Amino acid sequence: MTGTGRFASLSPATGQQLAEYPVHGPEEIADAVGRAREAAKGWARAGWKGRKAALLTFKRALAARMGEVAETVTAETGKPDHDARTEVLLAVIHLDWAARHARRVLGRRRVPSGLLSTHQRSLLAYRPLGVIGVIGPWNYPVYTPMGSIGYALAAGNGVVFKPSELTPGVGVLLARIWAETVPEHAGLFSAVTGEGRTGDALARSGVDKVAFTGSPGTARKVAAACAESLTPLTAEGGGKDAVLVGGDLDGPGLDRAAEAIVWGAVSNAGQTCTGVERVYAVESVHEDLCRRVVRRAAQVSAGPQQSGHGLPDAEGPDAEGTDADGSGRAADYGPMTLPSQLDTVERHLKEAVASGARVLHGGPESVSAPYVQPVVLADVPEDASVMREETFGPLVAVNSVRDLEEAVERADASPYALGAAVFTGSSRAGRAAAEQLRAGMVSVGSVLGYAAVPSLPFGGSGESGYGRVHGEEGLRGFAAPQAITVRRFSPPVDLTSYATPRATAARTVELARRFHARM
Numbered sequence: 001m002t003g004t005g006r007f008a009s010l011s012p013a014t015g016q017q018l019a020e021y022p023v024h025g026p027e028e029i030a031d032a033v034g035r036a037r038e039a040a041k042g043w044a045r046a047g048w049k050g051r052k053a054a055l056l057t058f059k060r061a062l063a064a065r066m067g068e069v070a071e072t073v074t075a076e077t078g079k080p081d082h083d084a085r086t087e088v089l090l091a092v093i094h095l096d097w098a099a100r101h102a103r104r105v106l107g108r109r110r111v112p113s114g115l116l117s118t119h120q121r122s123l124l125a126y127r128p129l130g131v132i133g134v135i136g137p138w139n140y141p142v143y144t145p146m147g148s149i150g151y152a153l154a155a156g157n158g159v160v161f162k163p164s165e166l167t168p169g170v171g172v173l174l175a176r177i178w179a180e181t182v183p184e185h186a187g188l189f190s191a192v193t194g195e196g197r198t199g200d201a202l203a204r205s206g207v208d209k210v211a212f213t214g215s216p217g218t219a220r221k222v223a224a225a226c227a228e229s230l231t232p233l234t235a236e237g238g239g240k241d242a243v244l245v246g247g248d249l250d251g252p253g254l255d256r257a258a259e260a261i262v263w264g265a266v267s268n269a270g271q272t273c274t275g276v277e278r279v280y281a282v283e284s285v286h287e288d289l290c291r292r293v294v295r296r297a298a299q300v301s302a303g304p305q306q307s308g309h310g311l312p313d314a315e316g317p318d319a320e321g322t323d324a325d326g327s328g329r330a331a332d333y334g335p336m337t338l339p340s341q342l343d344t345v346e347r348h349l350k351e352a353v354a355s356g357a358r359v360l361h362g363g364p365e366s367v368s369a370p371y372v373q374p375v376v377l378a379d380v381p382e383d384a385s386v387m388r389e390e391t392f393g394p395l396v397a398v399n400s401v402r403d404l405e406e407a408v409e410r411a412d413a414s415p416y417a418l419g420a421a422v423f424t425g426s427s428r429a430g431r432a433a434a435e436q437l438r439a440g441m442v443s444v445g446s447v448l449g450y451a452a453v454p455s456l457p458f459g460g461s462g463e464s465g466y467g468r469v470h471g472e473e474g475l476r477g478f479a480a481p482q483a484i485t486v487r488r489f490s491p492p493v494d495l496t497s498y499a500t501p502r503a504t505a506a507r508t509v510e511l512a513r514r515f516h517a518r519m
Helices: 026-064 066-077 081-106 143-154 168-181 183-188 196-203 216-227 251-270 283-297 341-354 404-412 427-436 471-476 502-518
Strands: 006-010 017-022 109-111 120-128 131-135 158-162 189-191 209-213 233-236 241-245 276-282 358-361 375-378 395-401 419-423 441-444 479-487
Touching: 006 168, 017 168, 026 066, 026 081, 026 131, 026 143, 026 158, 026 168, 026 183, 026 189, 026 196, 066 081, 066 168, 081 143, 081 471, 131 143, 131 196, 143 158, 143 168, 143 209, 143 471, 158 168, 158 183, 158 196, 168 183, 168 189, 183 189, 196 216, 209 216, 216 233, 241 251, 241 404, 251 276, 251 283, 251 395, 251 419, 276 283, 276 404, 283 358, 283 375, 283 395, 341 375, 341 395, 395 404, 404 427, 419 427, 427 441, 471 479
Parallel strands: 131 158, 131 209, 158 189, 209 233, 241 276, 241 419, 276 395, 375 395, 419 441
Antiparallel strands: 006 017, 109 120, 120 479, 358 375
16 A cells, blocks of 8 residues: 655644655555665675665765755754754764774684583674664654664764654755765665654564654554564664763862753753663752752753854844843743654653652743743652653752662662663772662763764663664664574594494583583
8 A cells, every 4th residue: 555645744843844755655655665675785795895885875976965854853843953963963973983884893803612512613793674664753854864874884874864743854864965975785775754653664564673762652563563573673662761870079179060961951852762861869969969850951052043054034123032031032942843742741740749749940930832941940859741751841859868879779679770870989889889770771970871872782671672783782782683504524422423323422412511510
């Protein structure tokens, strides 16, 4: 069945229509998967060297056209141009690493055979899975999906990318840049557009793996669709990331922690899966930290972005990116990209206040569609929804704990286990606390430090999903290991032949048993 109809991409800041895109159905998706599968044959013939050259050409094109890509990101998400450009840069860095390290990680290599198999040469090789279906999010529409797209391509696969229905233009542009830059491999990477049904059709299309980023609820639906054909899935389902603050921090250390907390909580309007949503500070520094967080949060604001940064000109007094008081200072972050997320932020805030939380900065008045100004809470009951559910907005709760051990316990009590951060006066103490956390990624002395390191794996567990992208694990996640043995000579005793006398085989097995019993 072909897709029916079209859908519009809207500016989250103004509500104005940006463009229209087709709703692709199973027939169009099957065609894209078929073209990618056919193109993968030429991709295989290109070899490690050819694939590396093509990917680096693509990387250079993304870097050269950063402004064009960032403009589309800003238009469809509302984030500032600087943030959009930084996102593109991170994607470029990861693509560069995947292209340069794929052969080292996935290339055939010899491995030890062991005493019993000294007559065999043992080899480990990785082969591409085939075609990868990537279902991307709207909050980081370049960086996040490219963490799958780039690594999947480097591993030798074809890719069909379904961007979020909120950011279809970004996905279409990425696929177009690929086709224009590497025309000899044009069908290898393409984009299909649509809403949930399109993603469902991609998961059921016969792709060899699906890489999904989104909410845990949608991840379950994608997993159910993949389960019908035993299609493997990497799922990244969000987080409720915590920052742990030790009692040994001095004034400058608390300032650094406060700056990191505010940035991690409100950048991208708090719409970051690894954003800061909870803070557990040792009671001796809790109030001091709260004052510093509030002081910094008061200097940050949401609002329209300056004209010329990819957004249609807004109507009204704020059209030039001034803040609410008309000072002319550009807003630090933009609107909530997903309108319904405003309701979640407002509900979490009101429930927290009703349960006895202190409002240190902001409040219900901070929510004014399509923007949410920074909100800082303290002393929030641990069973409040704002402490248990992903808020995905510029709201952070700062609670007091007895010590770092209790901070670890509270951080790990969440069903999410994606990212975390630790701030202590001693880096050794910070590392010790980090190693106790269940989170898949931890930064000590910073927030989200791991996101910019392409050699580190990205992912979590629990409600945060499973599987990894980025780094060596990310490359291997898009390849299938293949074990190969090559017989070099006849062994003294061949245990895989009926020609070997049973008594001789038995003595050999007994000798091996005694050897290992003493080891």
